[in-house]
């Protein structure tokens with residue numbers, strides 16, 4: 001039975017840690033890799049250290065989860081040690097990066113390559129930080145320039161993580177065509193009101209919604225883009241169990257990432273997903289997980 005997948009690099013199973021959850025610290029990344037994840041994506045790292053927003057930065061009301069962390073991170077020059085420790089998990093570590101233009105993205109991508117990352121994931125889609133993320137992602141010319149520039153500067157695969165918040169995701173995906181894979185989706189811009197205090201819950205007012213509630217949106221984007229383009233896709237958004245993961249794979253994903261569910265189930269979710277995948281494949285007489293990618297496409 002084969003559960004290895006190819007996303008420009010080979011990973012031993014299709015389950016990856018998503019950017020932003022327990023992955024600013026080398027030791028927690030290493031632990032998650034040892035708990036069965038096929039690969040881990042780091043927290044998005046920028047040029048300089050950022051403190052992020054004042055609390056409250058998280059609103060949790062299952063199945064809805066909204067965060068406005070504000071891209072807090074230690075800055076690329078301070079991240080070498082964390083990658084070094086994470087790599088002791090002996091599985092691929094993918095460096096997620098953000099910047100304001102092609103030059104910043106390329107600089108950080110080169111550093112990630114030097115530090116030993118197996119690939120970089122361009123965060124073109126954070127919905128709650130001005131000047132970065134979604135604002136970058138909603139400009140197809142800028143996306144195109146960033147992706148092409150980073151591709152020309154490094155020798156490891158480049159993934160583009162796209163925003164479900166733009167008006168035309170197909171245009172955005174086409175602008176990122178040179179990427180080795182597209183990562184779909186980042187969080188969806190959202191907010192919540194505290195009705196007792198009569199004000200928004202989050203200090204930043206707006207945040208990004210993740211968790212089970214966004215899965216149908218993620219599935220739709222994976223399906224729609226896979227139909228339109230012959231690109232490798234990594235699916236992310238609301239995956240909590242093996243059926244959710246299979247749904248993404250049938251819609252066209254080659255691998256999937258898990259984020260919010262880790263708050264709910266802990267890092268052991270990766271072992272469970274691997275065991276449940278084997279059971280699913282055995283019960284359904286599937287020898288190779290790659291046979292399932294895109295089978296639901298019509």
Ligand SMILES: Cc1cc2nc3c(=O)[nH]c(=O)nc-3n(C[C@H](O)[C@H](O)[C@H](O)COP(=O)(O)O)c2cc1C
Nearest residue numbers: 018019020044067123185186210211237238259260
């Ligand atoms: C607390 C938190 C922080 C996040 N930080 C990042 C980040 O730094 N970079 C990024 O590309 N995505 C970030 N994300 C988005 C996740 O990687 C993922 O795309 C999204 O949460 C949907 O997947 P999920 O429903 O499995 O969490 C973050 C999500 C959460 C919940």
